[in-house]
Amino acid sequence: MNEGAQLRRVGFSLGSNLGDRLAALESACDHLADVFGALRLSQVYETAPVGCPPGSPAYLNACVEVETDMPAPDILQLCMDIEKALGRTRSGVYGEARTCDIDLLYCGAETYDTAELTLPHPRAHGRAFVLRPLCDIDPALKLPRQEKTVAELLAALPPSEDGVKPFPI
16 A cells, blocks of 8 residues: 555446457456456446447447555556557547557546546546446446536436447356
8 A cells, every 4th residue: 555545446447349348348357456456347338339430349338446545647557558458559540449448437536637637537427338337336426526426427318328238248
């Protein structure tokens, strides 16, 4: 434990729409468990791509929560290292297909607004593919800078935004 640091709940959104999507999510969870130990896991969902190039394949998405005192910038670097280990490449095309995407959603009540890191994730509160799995973990969770719970945020989304379906495992 980092001296003087407090344990806090840290949430991640996992996604994959390239290759063996389920295996990629499982591998990402294995990597996270190696670092953080116990994970709180959501169900896996299949979702339509959002903000991706036309013809992009469907995603598998899930959320994971851990407890840690690791600094948020270090967690972000860890996410990028895991993505790279799982075959993610970055061409610079926004929303491109990827073997693994790990977004850092929140680190307790911390907020960041830097070029490298924005916390909470700036679009998490408006994305059904993030909110629905977060509801599996804790529907009463309030993301920093939000007045509503994740369940309330999800319920407030237009029905057209909820193309999130449970994926049978």
